[in-house]
Amino acid sequence: ETGVTQSPTHLIKTRGQQVTLRCSSQSGHNTVSWYQQALGQGPQFIFQYYREEENGRGNFPPRFSGLQFPNYSSELNVNALELDDSALYLCASSGQGAGANVLTFGAGSRLTVL
């Protein structure tokens, strides 16, 4: 069983640019969540996708957007990058159904905005 994979692992952008981060969910998982982890902080929920639709959103502006594909993989897009967008972006997948909401996290994509 493969885990959650994210790409790229590291990238550097400049203010005003746009970035796309990618995530492949764990086999059998149909829900993908994205989190932003700033340096020295805990992860903050950005949004979640289920059945290719956004299914909940945290306190992030509209320039943070996402997609989920029929194979349950997902993208996070950030437009008009700001310096404060520098962070580790974590993708997590989970399966809908009874039981605990157990999320499996990827290793993250570290974005630096200059």
Add this chain to the structure above:
Amino acid sequence: GEDVEQSLFLSVREGDSSVINCTYTDSSSTYLYWYKQEPGAGLQLLTYIFSNMDMKQDQRLTVLLNKKDKHLSLRIADTQTGDSAIYFCAEVPNFGNEKLTFGTGTRLTIIP
């Protein structure tokens, strides 16, 4: 809104027990979690507890939940150097909601 708090640092001698504490504000929390993050890595789920439980034990890990005080703790018995990491507690407010609210993390340092 929900808030989860942890102390930032903990140092423990190798072989001793580590106790990492967490407090939360959302009284409707259903599940509470402990995640481990090693340098350069994502989050690894260690254990979780449902809000109607007081305690859960899993090998070296013991989770205690005081729902009245909204206090969660993680005890690691016989702490080893491989336990050095940042530990996050997290909660979800209701069943079926997968939006986790995380604390700021506790950095556990093992003293040889």
